[in-house]
Amino acid sequence: NAGVTQTxxxxxxxxxxxxxxxxxxxxxxxxxxxxxxxxxxxLRLIYYSASEGTTDKxxxxxxxxxxxxxxxxFSLRLESAAPSQTSVYFCASSLGQGGGYTFGSGTRxxxx
Amino acid sequence: SQQGEEDPQALSIQEGENAxxxxxxxxxxxxxxxxxxxxxRGLVHLILIRSxxxxxxxxxxxxxxxxxxxxxSLLITASRAADTASYFCATDGGSNYKLxxxxxxxxxxxx
Numbered sequence: 546n547a548g549v550t551q552t553x554x555x556x557x558x559x560x561x562x563x564x565x566x567x568x569x570x571x572x573x574x575x576x577x578x579x580x581x582x583x584x585x586x587x588l589r590l591i592y593y594s595a596s597e598g599t600t601d602k603x604x605x606x607x608x609x610x611x612x613x614x615x616x617x618x619f620s621l622r623l624e625s626a627a628p629s630q631t632s633v634y635f636c637a638s639s640l641g642q643g644g645g646y647t648f649g650s651g652t653r654x655x656x657x
Numbered sequence: 658s659q660q661g662e663e664d665p666q667a668l669s670i671q672e673g674e675n676a677x678x679x680x681x682x683x684x685x686x687x688x689x690x691x692x693x694x695x696x697x698r699g700l701v702h703l704i705l706i707r708s709x710x711x712x713x714x715x716x717x718x719x720x721x722x723x724x725x726x727x728x729x730s731l732l733i734t735a736s737r738a739a740d741t742a743s744y745f746c747a748t749d750g751g752s753n754y755k756l757x758x759x760x761x762x763x764x765x766x767x768x
Binding site: 549576578580585586587588589590593595603604635637641643644645646647648649650651 | 687688690692698699700701702705745747749754755756757758759760761
C-alpha cells in the first residue's frame with residue numbers, strides 16, 4: 546500500500562540509550578517531516594527536509610538529529626534519550642509547495 | 658509556538674447534528690489545512706483552502722477562511738459516530754515547506 550511507513554511502532558528506552566526512528570515513503574514526495582505529539586501540546590515540528598539533500602530545524606530540534614538518506618527515507622536519531630522525549634513521533638511527507646501531508650501511523654516512544 | 662488554535666477544545670453532539678470547529682492563527686498564510694486523527698492513529702488530510710479562497714466544500718465538509726480575521730471554520734454536516742476524532746487546523750505561516758498545527762478539537766458524536 547502506498548503511503549508513509551514508520552518503524553518501530555513501539556519502543557521503550559532507558560535514559561541515555563540511543564535509537565533511530567525510520568521513515569520511508571513511496572509516493573515520490575519531495576518533502577519529509579518529523580513531528581512529536583504530546584498530550585495538550587498538539588503536534589510540534591522537530592526537523593524537516595524540504596527536498597532531498599536538505600534538512601532544517603523545526604520548533605523543537607534539541608536532542609535530535611536527522612538524515613535524509615535518499616528521496617524515500619528520512620530518519621530521526623535520539624543520541625542520548627531523556628524522559629522528556631517520551632512522546633508519539635510522526636513522520637509525514639508531501640509534494641512540497643504547500644500541498645497536503647501524508648502521515649505515518651506513528652512511533653510510541655517511552656524513555657524510562 | 659502554535660500558529661493555529663482550535664476552538665472549542667472539545668465538542669460533543671448527537672448523530673445527525675452539525676459540528677462546527679474554529680481555528681484562529683497569527684501570521685499571514687499561503688494556505689490553511691484541516692486534518693483528522695482517530696484515536697491512536699496518524700493524521701489524515703481532509704481539506705486545503707488557499708488564502709485567496711473564502712469557502713471550500715468536500716462531501717460533508719465545508720471550510721471557510723477569513724484572512725482579515727485570521728480565522729477558519731470547519732463544518733461537518735449530518736455527523737456520524739464514525740466522525741468521532743480529533744480535528745486539527747494547520748497553517749504554513751507563509752512558508753511552502755512546513756506546517757504548524759494547533760492543539761486540536763476533540764469531537765465526540767454520540768449514536
